[in-house]
Amino acid sequence: MKNDKIKNSALHEKEGISPPEIVSSNAVETIKNFRKKQPSSQELIEGILNGNISALSRAITLVESTNASHLAKANEVINACLPYANNSVRIGITGVPGVGKSTFIEAFGKQLTSLGKKVAVLAVDPSSTISHGSILGDKTRMEELVKDHNAYIRPSASGETLGGVARKTRETITLCEAAGFDTILIETVGVGQSETAVHSMVDFFLLLKISGAGDELQGIKRGIMEMADAIVINKADGDNIKKANLAKLEFNRALHLFPTKKSGWTPTTSTCSSLTKEGIKGVWEIIEKFLKLTKTNNYYFEKRAEQNQYWMLETINEQLKTNFYNHPEIQKLLESTKKAVSTDEISPFVAAQELLNVYQNYKKLS
Structure with a gap:
């Protein structure tokens, strides 16, 4: 009985299946191309609203991505899903x-x-x-x-x-x-x-x-x-x-x-x-x-409204932080400033303020 339980567990390593002797190269290529294909925002939205788990998973991966190029597409999907x-x-x-x-x-x-x-x-x-x-x-x-x-x-x-x-x-x-x-x-x-x-x-x-x-x-x-x-x-x-x-x-x-x-x-x-x-x-x-x-x-609905406001402010904070660290001038200065701080050439607080001043000045010029 104990052995049967182990075999039925997902943690049990199952016996492997020998691959067929001949594998269609066309089939392999088709699968590879399918995996490489990136669905459009509209395809993801339609898939999510139809309850397609694959589309949902791919959209979540897109939303979680830290790649700046994915942000616009992720926001488009989220905005389309909000009414639902x-x-x-x-x-x-x-x-x-x-x-x-x-x-x-x-x-x-x-x-x-x-x-x-x-x-x-x-x-x-x-x-x-x-x-x-x-x-x-x-x-x-x-x-x-x-x-x-x-x-x-x-x-x-x-x-x-x-x-x-x-x-x-x-x-x-x-x-x-x-x-x-x-x-x-x-x-x-x-x-x-x-x-x-x-x-x-x-x-x-x-x-x-x-x-x-x-x-x-x-x-x-x-x-x-x-x-x-x-x-x-x-x-x-x-x-x-x-x-x-x-x-x-x-x-x-x-x-x-x-x-x-x-x-x-x-x-x-x-x-x-x-x-x-x-x-x-x-x-x-x-x-x-x-x-x-x-x-x-009515507390349920009041709390939902408060949560929406809270996450708006949190999103602003996160975006400001991302913009700061991704700014090319900050990226140039950050490593040298960190070294200066580590050797006590400058205090962490003064260094932080100087970097913020650089960022603000470049934002004004742009």
């Missing part, structure tokens, strides 16, 4: 590494698709500060959900972006909504206290915890708890059920020490097991109650 967006429930899911985010999302996603929902999972993987690479292994972890026709999983690298999300997660949400996904799950990198950006792009913020990770005072120290709309104690199965229930009580006490939320919602705690699926249904019921309350008192 804003029709989903956006749920942020965070927790420390090892809490079981991917396993929980798979169980939760399967629960949602069983209810007829179309689920898009935006899984953000941390990038190495040394190699700048990311594993992007979330699709492998969610081997059941990835086979579900009503689910779409898109792993992205966090890059240098802080806050637990990728640089273009907000735009990716828009594209997924335009493609017909009515529930967006955003899995953050799970770094603990700094995941604030995701809170500014979701309707409901879910914090996953495990028992034995600290008492209620430890919970209070984590500023992320103030943003949580619900705390779910995961891995409540086997010998861990009693500990999970105790942790639930401790976090429930901690939540009462926080000020009342503007939404009028009182954060709640619950337990679940992503393996046995116990408590997973209850998590969605909590989210439904939250949505009903916040739509009734």
Whole structure:
């Protein structure tokens, strides 16, 4: 039985298939040309609105690109998709590494698709500060959900972006909504206290915890708890059920020490097991109650409007930063200025101001 389970796993290395003796060179050339072909903006837009996953994936790749030549095309696709967006429930899911985010999302996603929902999972993987690479292994972890026709999983690298999300997660949400996904799950990198950006792009913020990770005072120290709309104690199965229930009580006490939320919602705690699926249904019921309350008192719509303003300002900041570093004069001076700073010939603050003055002067001349 154990061996059968291993063979059925996506992590099991399957036996290879010998290639045919004769491979059509024409077929190979056709495939290569197809892969090289870059679809137009209009083709991507039509594909997304028709629910074509391939078009959606290619559009997300375009949006995430740091290539300046891709920016105009990406903006054209996003602007065309905007009228078809804003029709989903956006749920942020965070927790420390090892809490079981991917396993929980798979169980939760399967629960949602069983209810007829179309689920898009935006899984953000941390990038190495040394190699700048990311594993992007979330699709492998969610081997059941990835086979579900009503689910779409898109792993992205966090890059240098802080806050637990990728640089273009907000735009990716828009594209997924335009493609017909009515529930967006955003899995953050799970770094603990700094995941604030995701809170500014979701309707409901879910914090996953495990028992034995600290008492209620430890919970209070984590500023992320103030943003949580619900705390779910995961891995409540086997010998861990009693500990999970105790942790639930401790976090429930901690939540009462926080000020009342503007939404009028009182954060709640619950337990679940992503393996046995116990408590997973209850998590969605909590989210439904939250949505009903916040739509009734209009907080849901006010928050969406505030988020739009916030991301407009964030986009301006990001574009200004990109323009500064891509300016040819700044690129000429940057390396020599960095060397001067490292040898204490000039202070970092004066050096920064001088570079900014150079940039401003050249912008005035242009």
